[in-house]
Amino acid sequence: MHPDLFLTIYRQQERELEQRLLQRFAADERAPGGPTKARGLRVAHIRLHRKGAARL
Known part of the structure; x- marks a missing residue:
């Protein structure tokens, strides 16, 4: 595959x-009741620009 x-x-x-x-x-x-316990508390997700992330 190319x-x-x-x-x-x-x-x-x-x-x-x-x-x-x-x-x-x-x-x-x-x-109803909000997020399930299994998922736990959410952490803020920081979105990186794809081209910027590629340079990391």
């Missing part, structure tokens, strides 16, 4: 996973 194609697919899957997680967290916040 490296650029691999990276494109990887990044698309990463975006889809991130969206699913955000939707799950939002649904959990809306649920």
Whole structure:
């Protein structure tokens, strides 16, 4: 598989996973009783710009 194609697919899957997680967290916040104990307290998530994160 061509490296650029691999990276494109990887990044698309990463975006889809991130969206699913955000939707799950939002649904959990809306649920009666708030977040479940199993998930515990949330820690602030700092989003890094993808190009900036690649340089780290």
